[in-house]
Amino acid sequence: MEFPGSPPKRCAVLYGSGLFEEAAGFAVSLAAGAAVAVVSDETVAGFYAGRLLEALRARGLPAEPVVFTPGGEAGKNWETLGEVLLSLAKIGVGRDGLVIALGGGVPGDISGLAAALCCRGIAWIQMPTTTLAMADSALGGKTAVNSGGAKNLIGAFHQPSAVFADLDTLATLPTRHLRAGLAEVVKTALMLDGGLFELLESSPRDLLDHRGPRLRQALERCARLKAGIVARDEREAGERAVLNAGHTVGHALEAAAAPELLHGEAVALGLLLECRLAERLTGFPPEGTQRLRRLLNALGLPTAVPRSLDTSRLAELMSLDKKAKAGKLRFALPATVGNPFLRGGEWTSPVELDLVMDLLKD
Amino acid sequence: MEFPGSPPKRCAVLYGSGLFEEAAGFAVSLAAGAAVAVVSDETVAGFYAGRLLEALRARGLPAEPVVFTPGGEAGKNWETLGEVLLSLAKIGVGRDGLVIALGGGVPGDISGLAAALCCRGIAWIQMPTTTLAMADSALGGKTAVNSGGAKNLIGAFHQPSAVFADLDTLATLPTRHLRAGLAEVVKTALMLDGGLFELLESSPRDLLDHRGPRLRQALERCARLKAGIVARDEREAGERAVLNAGHTVGHALEAAAAPELLHGEAVALGLLLECRLAERLTGFPPEGTQRLRRLLNALGLPTAVPRSLDTSRLAELMSLDKKAKAGKLRFALPATVGNPFLRGGEWTSPVELDLVMDLLKD
Numbered sequence: 001m002e003f004p005g006s007p008p009k010r011c012a013v014l015y016g017s018g019l020f021e022e023a024a025g026f027a028v029s030l031a032a033g034a035a036v037a038v039v040s041d042e043t044v045a046g047f048y049a050g051r052l053l054e055a056l057r058a059r060g061l062p063a064e065p066v067v068f069t070p071g072g073e074a075g076k077n078w079e080t081l082g083e084v085l086l087s088l089a090k091i092g093v094g095r096d097g098l099v100i101a102l103g104g105g106v107p108g109d110i111s112g113l114a115a116a117l118c119c120r121g122i123a124w125i126q127m128p129t130t131t132l133a134m135a136d137s138a139l140g141g142k143t144a145v146n147s148g149g150a151k152n153l154i155g156a157f158h159q160p161s162a163v164f165a166d167l168d169t170l171a172t173l174p175t176r177h178l179r180a181g182l183a184e185v186v187k188t189a190l191m192l193d194g195g196l197f198e199l200l201e202s203s204p205r206d207l208l209d210h211r212g213p214r215l216r217q218a219l220e221r222c223a224r225l226k227a228g229i230v231a232r233d234e235r236e237a238g239e240r241a242v243l244n245a246g247h248t249v250g251h252a253l254e255a256a257a258a259p260e261l262l263h264g265e266a267v268a269l270g271l272l273l274e275c276r277l278a279e280r281l282t283g284f285p286p287e288g289t290q291r292l293r294r295l296l297n298a299l300g301l302p303t304a305v306p307r308s309l310d311t312s313r314l315a316e317l318m319s320l321d322k323k324a325k326a327g328k329l330r331f332a333l334p335a336t337v338g339n340p341f342l343r344g345g346e347w348t349s350p351v352e353l354d355l356v357m358d359l360l361k362d
Numbered sequence: 363m364e365f366p367g368s369p370p371k372r373c374a375v376l377y378g379s380g381l382f383e384e385a386a387g388f389a390v391s392l393a394a395g396a397a398v399a400v401v402s403d404e405t406v407a408g409f410y411a412g413r414l415l416e417a418l419r420a421r422g423l424p425a426e427p428v429v430f431t432p433g434g435e436a437g438k439n440w441e442t443l444g445e446v447l448l449s450l451a452k453i454g455v456g457r458d459g460l461v462i463a464l465g466g467g468v469p470g471d472i473s474g475l476a477a478a479l480c481c482r483g484i485a486w487i488q489m490p491t492t493t494l495a496m497a498d499s500a501l502g503g504k505t506a507v508n509s510g511g512a513k514n515l516i517g518a519f520h521q522p523s524a525v526f527a528d529l530d531t532l533a534t535l536p537t538r539h540l541r542a543g544l545a546e547v548v549k550t551a552l553m554l555d556g557g558l559f560e561l562l563e564s565s566p567r568d569l570l571d572h573r574g575p576r577l578r579q580a581l582e583r584c585a586r587l588k589a590g591i592v593a594r595d596e597r598e599a600g601e602r603a604v605l606n607a608g609h610t611v612g613h614a615l616e617a618a619a620a621p622e623l624l625h626g627e628a629v630a631l632g633l634l635l636e637c638r639l640a641e642r643l644t645g646f647p648p649e650g651t652q653r654l655r656r657l658l659n660a661l662g663l664p665t666a667v668p669r670s671l672d673t674s675r676l677a678e679l680m681s682l683d684k685k686a687k688a689g690k691l692r693f694a695l696p697a698t699v700g701n702p703f704l705r706g707g708e709w710t711s712p713v714e715l716d717l718v719m720d721l722l723k724d
Contacts (some may be wrong), residue, residue: 078444085440089510089682120506120517121597141581144482148451155482156518235483 001079012162013139013227019166020048023127024055026162030123031098035091035201037064039084039111041071044103044129047172052102052127064091073146073258074104081145084114091314095119101160104130105137105263109152112143116158126160129169131181131215132264135188135222136243138163140230148302150161150320151251157235165219170210179300180264182207183246186295187271188222191245191288192229194338196221201291204298211361240341245332246271249356252317257306260349276359278333281349291337305360315357329353374524375501375589377582381528382410383463385489386417388524388531392462392485395700398425401446401473403433406465406491409534414464414489426453430472435508437467440516446476457481463522466492466539467499471514474505478520488522491531493543493577495625497550497584498605500525502592512682513613518596527581531662532572541662542626544569545608548657549633550584553607554591556700558583563653564665566660603709604702607694608632611718614679619668630663638721640695643711644703653699667722677719691715 014022027036036056038049040294045067056063066087068080093099101111101124108126115124128138144155156221167271170178170279196218200207206214226243233240234257250270254261296303318329330348335341341349376384379531389398398418400411407429418425428449430442455461462472469707470488490500506517532540547569551559558580562569568576588605595602612632616623623631637654640646658665680691692710697703703711 002662078447082444085516086510089515117516117518119515120504120519142482148448150451153451153481154447154479156479157482259639 011141011159013165014163015134015165015167015216015223015224017166017168019127019164020051020055021161022166023125024052024059024061027056027061027098027100027125028059028163030125030161031061031096033060033062034098035098036061036098036100037066037091037093038063038100038102039066039068039114040107041075042067042069043071044107048169055181055330065359067164068107071103071175072106072265073254076110076145077146078147081110081113084110084344085117086119088114089238093118093122093274095122097122099124099351100127101125101138102127102129104128108133108138109142109144109155112158112160113145113154113156116143116156122156124158124160126163127169128163128165129168130173131219132183132184133306134167134219135181136184138165138224139226141234149241149255149317151255153320154275155361157198167210167216175208176263178208178210180262180268182299183268183271183296183301185218185222185263186292186299187246187267188225188243190271190275190292190334191234191242191332191335191340192225192338193221194336196225197295197337199302201295201298206311207299215257238345238347241330242332244348245340246274248318248321248329248331249273250322252314253305253309255317256314257309257356260306261302261310265302268296269303269305272296273301273356273359274331275335277351277356278335278341280355281351282333282335284341285336288334288337311357311360314360315353318353318356329356373503373521375527375585376525377496377527377529377578377585379528379530381489381526382413382417385487385524385526386414388526389418389423389460389462389487390421392487392523393423393458395422395424396458396460397455398423398460398462399428399450399455400425400427400462400464401430401476402464402469403437404429404431405433406469410464410491410531428470433465434449434468434587435616435625438472438507439563439606440507443472443475446472447479450476450480455480457484459484461486462489463500464489464491466490466495470495470500471504471506471517474503474520474522475507475516475518478505478518483520486520486522488525489531490501490525490527492535493532493540494546495543496527496529496581497543498546498588500527501585501588501595502602511617511679513555513617515682529572529578532653539624539626540570540572540629542624543628544661545626545633545658545663547580547584547630548610548654548661548663550587550605552633552637552654552696552699553604553694554587554700556582556698558587559657559699560652563657563660566657569661576666585689600707600709603692604694606710607696607702608636610680610683610691610693611635614676615667615671617679618673618676619671622668622670623664626663627693630658631665631667634658634665634691635686635721636695637693639693639713639718640697640703642717643713644695644697646696646703647698650696650699673719676722677715680715680718691718694703710722
């Protein structure tokens with residue numbers, strides 16, 4: 001006797017300006033009078049929750065804020081998730097209710113996991129307010145919290161019904177965060193699109209202006225590349241792993257150096273180190289590593305690990321990586337600028353921890 | 363731009379005796395050398411965990427026990443789930459790891475949700491050791507914990523890769539629990555299969571003997587009926603709701619009378635009350651209610667609510683039910699013995715709480 005599986009689901013993604021009204025209109029079509037929770041951290045709630053709640057209530061939706069503290073990676077844990085879930089229950093968010101994640105990667109990850117777990121999965125919308133979330137974390141349905149020192153160890157795949165990326169919200173994003181998020185754009189270009197990489201190289205400064213057309217174009221191109229991969233491999237059985245480039249080292253660096261490095265900064269460093277790994281393992285050209293270093297510099301992203309880094313803690317954290325298979329670390333590596341390395345049907349390569357640590361000490 | 367959804371997945375279901383070896387063999391094909399966690403409560407672990415761990419280790423799998431306390435409905439909460447997840451991490455259960463749920467409904471629900479959340483979803487196997495789990499809760503991929511007083515408020519749909527129902531394990535199940543689980547068989551028959559209902563009526567005593575063929579036949583027939591429904595409606599968008607018959611009142615009764623009623627006993631009472639509701643709302647024949655009462659009596663299941671019941675607490679609990687839509691309670695009701703009531707494409711009917719409370723006071 002056999003039991004069957006889940007039906008597919010689609011998610012609309014929109015980049016633009018002035019999208020709050022549009023998001024509220026879409027929420028009405030999803031929630032139709034049921035309770036709506038707008039989930040964000042204190043900072044983002046202070047800037048934008050009022051505006052979104054107003055737009056939702058003007059359309060007759062009983063919308064309430066859920067604000068969690070502390071924001072940032074430190075708050076992305078089991079306890080915060082439990083509190084958000086209790087808040088959803090108090091507001092009366094049931095099966096036909098709706099969660100709107102308003103903010104960067106952390107509110108997105110927590111809200112999405114709360115939506116995945118509330119009544120075994122309810123509808124949710126993402127409104128990313130950071131370049132990082134717009135380029136990467138709001139797309140593709142990965143949600144998670146950290147646990148026992150390991151990043152995103154607890155989570156779910158739960159596609160949002162829509163992503164509204166309002167670039168106007170980047171006006172309140174600190175420049176350092178705006179730059180950090182671009183590391184995900186660089187990652188996507190490095191692994192999948194040599195043309196996009198050249199575009200980034202040609203005018204890196206333009207990417208830092210959220211009102212100009214260049215950033216929006218780059219984000220949309222990124223999203224389109226990711227959509228293609230997620231369509232073929234939502235659950236990361238294979239190909240989707242290429243989007244983890246920079247993240248195997250990056251996640252560990254982020255945790256080991258916390259709170260010194262932002263996620264995107266750690267990914268930038270991770271990409272650089274993984275390109276050097278790739279030079280040895282995949283024949284990645286050293287010029288590629290140089291191009292990456294120049295681009296990261298031009299974007300104001302770090303290219304050297306913090307001096308204070310505890311390397312033994314780093315090694316320990318890497319060995320906890322979810323992608324480890326039969327005890328070995330697995331890295332998604334580039335073959336050339338714009339193309340991932342693929343061998344024997346495998347999108348990741350086994351790497352000895354010692355080799356990674358040697359390169360780090362250089 | 364659109365993002366896509368999840369691929370379907372299949373789950374093999376097997377009823378029989380001496381299935382521990384078979385389960386261990388299947389585990390090898392899934393985990394292939396990676397860490398395996400055998401999750402159960404103290405009672406079941408004492409009886410069967412050793413045997414299963416031995417069978418797994420004999421096949422070269424690094425298998426470790428995860429035992430949670432307290433067992434029973436009271437332990438099915440957010441804190442226990444968090445502890446089980448930490449244990450999985452400590453054992454080193456990663457993406458390619460495996461969870462085996464060994465026990466009744468509570469270990470099944472907690473283990474399944476832990477498997478759903480570990481690394482965003484890893485493989486798991488169910489080995490139900492109660493009639494309740496064999497007839498219902500181990501099948502269909504529903505996993506959950508209770509929260510804020512409401513049953514199964516936090517959960518996920520996560521199909522196991524296989525269900526091995528070894529009827530030998532029922533030898534250690536207290537008779538009261540064996541009887542209670544049969545309420546789920548009665549429910550399935552009442553809603554979906556008049557022939558099965560007659561079979562149950564024809565020799566109820568035979569169902570209490572786990573070594574005889576009758577119980578296994580009834581469980582298999584139940585599973586087949588459920589498989590058909592889950593195939594058409596895994597996420598309970600519609601038809602699957604018929605399997606909640608008896609549960610809307612049952613869940614609330616179970617919580618309000620805790621720990622006096624077992625889940626199955628509460629479901630038996632819920633079925634009886636919902637048949638009386640159905641008499642008024644769907645034209646369900648009063649003879650059907652009488653047949654149900656006789657069958658429950660013959661199976662040693664309760665037909666009257668405990669005198670000590672706090673009815674105001676019960677009303678409060680029912681209003682928290684996940685299936686409430688736009689604030690109204692929704693009941694899956696029978697039309698006749700063996701057929702669910704369906705009107706205007708809806709598998710559940712709106713019911714005023716007052717009507718339910720009136721019937722309860724009778």
